[in-house]
Amino acid sequence: xxxxxxKPFGVLCQxxxxxxxxxxxxxxxxxxAAVYAAGRLDFDSEGLLLLTDDGRLxxxxxxxxxxxxxxxxVQVEGEPxxxxxxxxxxxxxxxxGPTRPAGVEPVKPPAWxxxxxxxxxxxxxxxxxxxxxxxxxGRNRQVxxxxxxxxLPTLRLVRLAVGDMGLDGLAPGTWxxxxxx
Numbered sequence: 388x389x390x391x392x393x394k395p396f397g398v399l400c401q402x403x404x405x406x407x408x409x410x411x412x413x414x415x416x417x418x419x420a421a422v423y424a425a426g427r428l429d430f431d432s433e434g435l436l437l438l439t440d441d442g443r444l445x446x447x448x449x450x451x452x453x454x455x456x457x458x459x460x461v462q463v464e465g466e467p468x469x470x471x472x473x474x475x476x477x478x479x480x481x482x483x484g485p486t487r488p489a490g491v492e493p494v495k496p497p498a499w500x501x502x503x504x505x506x507x508x509x510x511x512x513x514x515x516x517x518x519x520x521x522x523x524x525g526r527n528r529q530v531x532x533x534x535x536x537x538x539l540p541t542l543r544l545v546r547l548a549v550g551d552m553g554l555d556g557l558a559p560g561t562w563x564x565x566x567x568x
Contacts, residue, residue: 389565390422390438393557396503400424400436413438416560425449426525426549433503434459434546435554437565444567448549454523455550456490460497461518462507462543463534467493471537475520479536483526486533490521500545501559507542515542 394400398411401424410430422438425445439445447453475491494517509515518539520530531541547554552565 388419388422388440389444389552389567390418390562391552391554391557391565392416392418392436392438392562393554393559394428394433394436395559396431396433396505399430400427416562418562428546429528429531429544432544432546433559434544435549435552435557436546437549437552438562441567449525451524456521456523456548457525457546458490458519458521458548458553459530460494460500460545460547461520461530461534461541462496462515463518463539464510464513464515464542465539466514466516467518467539471539472518474537475533479533481526481529481532481536486526486529487523489533490519492519493517494519503543519547 398413400413402412402414404410404412413424418438421440423440423445425437425439426449428434428436437448448455472491472493475489478486478488496517522529530544534541557563
């Protein structure tokens with residue numbers, strides 16, 4: 388079984404939380420029993436999270452050796468210049484080593500995107516912009532660390548797709564079963 392879930396901002400990618408006070412988890416969304424997240428999506432990130440009950444499928448989706456492309460919509464602080472985008476395209480040196488090259492393009496603010504709750508912080512004196520970024524790794528907070536490394540801190544991060552599976556109109560907090568064939 389494979390589930391595509393649009394994870395809202397401020398939800399953990401697990402079914403329980405032992406912190407006090409407890410944070411929101413996947414348990415509140417009526418997901419099928421016995422599925423677990425195939426990969427992670429940070430608490431403060433939104434968008435496509437795949438869940439499965441198939442360990443082999445989870446490994447294929449998450450193991451960097453398989454080079455599954457993950458595509459993100461990223462709102463960054465600042466206006467990207469060609470040199471910053473080129474750095475991302477070549478790969479960025481992070482504390483845990485260099486990243487693989489990323490696909491990156493500036494994009495217009497998408498009209499279809501739902502409002503975030505709570506909204507991002509806005510600084511009147513600092514512009515923001517949107518980029519679409521594709522990576523084939525999945526290091527901890529990788530997209531955020533990559534954009535920060537080139538001087539474009541991430542304000543909002545929405546995963547659009549994993550491989551050929553995408554959000555495709557899923558509203559935040561909703562899910563659908565996907566074909567695994």
